[in-house]
Amino acid sequence: MSTANLDAADLKAVARGGLIREDVMNKIWDISKIPLPFTDMIGTDSSTHPYKEWTTDELAVPDITNARVDGADAGTNNTATGLRVGNHHQISDKVVKVSFRADASNTIGRAKELSYQLSRRQQELRRDVEAISLLNQASVADDGSAVPGKSGGLPSWIKTNVQLTGAEVAGGFATGTGLTVAFTRAAAAVGLTETKVRTAAQQIYQQGGEASVFMSTPDVVQAFSSYLFTSSARVATLMSDIEGSAAKATAMGSVNVFVTDFGTLKFVPNRLQPKFTIAAVTNAADVFILDPSYLSISYLQGYRTEELAKTGSANNRQMLVDWTLCVGNEKAQAMINDINPATAVVA
DSSP states (O other): OOSSSOOHHHHHTSTTTOSSOOOOOSOOOOOOOOOOHHHHHSEEEEOSSSEEEEEEOOOOOOOTTOOOOTTOOOOSOOOOOOEEEEEEOEEEEEEEEEEHHHHHSOOTTOSOHHHHHHHHHHHHHHHHHHHHHTSOOOOBOOOSSSOOOBOOOGGGTOOSSBOOOSSOBOOEEETTTTEEEOOBOOSSOBOOBHHHHHHHHHHHHHHTOOOOEEEEOHHHHHHHHHHTTSTTSOSOOOOOOOTTOOSOOOOOOOOOEEEETTEEEEEEEOTTSOOEEETTEEEEEEEEEEOGGGEEEEEEEEEEEEEOOOOSSEEEEEEEEEEEEEESOGGGOEEEEEEOTTSOOBO
């Protein structure tokens, strides 16, 4: 602050906020992205009941002794019924309460506060559904009183193609209760291996599926991508040839497709996939090898906004979605469980 003249510091020092107008950029810089890698890649369906059911079936293993004597009577009955499975619906919501004055005020970065809040909270609601779909959550029936219905997450469905290494217990659909069972995790997180990825793709192929997606948290995807550049990776040598090319040289620092004997896997990092804690590892994660054609989200009621009763001089809204995850056949999916992304990937 100068004593010889009036300067900006003098103007800022005037009581009740100073005399210099604020210069605030009329834009909101949001770092939380909207893409939903899992729910965007799978199908959608509709429901007419809060317990969505479907049937699964599969062909018998080829009978290599299938030979009959000419003129002999028909053999044993070969008919099969398949299975009837289902998942409970889950109601997820977001509530917005904005006063009349707040909505009428000239706010930074948006025209109307109510509209802005509704837009943002609906994006959050869709992100919630994405994360819950991948959560190790058993399905729960709504009792109409204190217990809300819950959709069984993907880890609670996969029981056939899981590579158990210790005390883990695979989840799956329980025909007796009509519920899915949460996966029981190991006592310690382990490192990912190339063998496990190849085995998962082979398991899906042998069951009749077509694996096409490798999905996990960003740090796990990065760890496996980095491993594929090492001499330990059992893949074709990564080459770079720019001689004679008029284009600018590009440094390739990642791998986003992994070709196995039983399917080409696209790497899909999912920042919304839940992490969990095992022992001292706070960012453990699962790896999903997926055939998306057997997965869908079914809606009893899709995303909607309901106007609630006014409370004083405020507008109240509730955004809801009534949904469930449908795993058409769990044998078309695989899970590599309890991965520690800090442990080096090996062959």
